[in-house]
């Protein structure tokens with residue numbers, strides 16, 4: 001094959017908490033992202049105890065998509081989008097998370113948003129939980145530490161699946177599920193208690209989330225057998241720093257630990273190496289006898305993953321030359337250049353990733369996040385000349401094509417991250433922009449929220465129009 005399939009899903013991705021704003025509109029409750037302050041490169045965002053007056057919470061207004069979605073989706077259509085990946089804010093549907101009945105106003109918002117997409121022939125790709133679980137579930141139940149979360153999540157899923165069964169075909173159960181290890185606040189609502197065994201808590205939460213994901217897949221298929229339900233994984237692409245076997249072994253271990261999530265998603269069983277890992281770290285995970293069956297019954301249809309950069313792995317723990325990346329980073333690769341935020345740019349790493357994943361799992365792959373966070377300048381004439389972003393994306397699309405044409409990898413689609421500028425999850429900044437569409441707003445929240453087309457807008461439109469031929 002020397003053309004991408006005609007039904008290749010070109011599009012872009014966002015998440016409700018980072019783009020919608022309207023944080024307390026229409027009966028919406030507080031989410032875990034609503035209590036995150038603004039940080040910056042190298043300065044962590046703080047998790048506050050509830051909303052504290054006088055503090056700036058960038059996700060509260062975000063990019064104002066909640067009121068501008070019609071205008072925004074029209075712009076996506078102008079670029080030729082075939083799909084649009086977004087998430088549903090759990091707290092618009094269940095403000096506290098433990099209610100039995102959903103909030104109709106929240107459901108209506110997504111009805112209208114999906115209808116707008118469908119009018120333009122844009123398929124919604126919906127992440128059920130993307131860093132926006134109800135804060136109440138944290139305060140009352142301890143977040144995903146607690147097995148009860150499975151039931152709350154399932155009630156939420158059931159509501160979505162029934163309501164949107166004729167509007168949404170593609171689902172993702174949890175955004176970057178493996179981020180629960182090491183960065184558990186956003187995916188799991190977990191802030192460690194004094195003296196808590198962190199690893200124990202993280203792996204316990206991971207188990208509950210994996211069970212919840214499997215149950216969701218099973219239920220979704222019962223409600224609509226045509227649903228395509230995927231897992232979503234932050235791919236920690238990395239290389240052994242040297243050919244010293246100790247470095248290579250450290251790299252094997254790193255991937256093994258991460259792939260555990262995909263082994264469960266795709267095959268429905270934990271790998272043996274995971275049991276050894278638990279044993280070696282004296283971790284005891286509480287499970288129910290029926291969990292094993294649940295995991296087997298709820299395997300995913302495809303793997304969605306995020307890929308931005310790569311790093312290297314070395315056995316020597318004293319090395320301080322850490323690289324940066326989306327929450328899970330290794331060490332710097334001297335052969336690669338970094339972005340302004342230190343994320344190392346590695347287009348070939350995407351081809352490698354596609355090959356690794358396809359060799360191992362042989363189910364369709366969907367690149368649901370990729371892109372360059374960069375500072376853009378809005379010129380006097382309203383133009384934004386982001387040739388650096390075009391260069392990044394072009395090089396990555398080239399590698400996707402090689403993976404498909406030369407390596408035979410099955411790729412369903414490509415949705416670069418933050419297609420409309422939004423709040424950075426890691427830093428809370430606005431100036432770390434990924435979009436084809438510029439949003440007039442700064443890091444303090446000033447700006448008109450007006451939209452402007454960047455040069456990359458026109459480039460991507462051409463890329464999609466030619467099905468990736470002209471890049």
Ligand code: BG6
Nearest residue numbers: 015175176326373424425426427
């Ligand atoms: C991924 C997340 O980890 O990376 C997104 O799924 C996030 O929510 C994206 O925004 C980019 O990271 P950042 O920190 O630049 O926003």
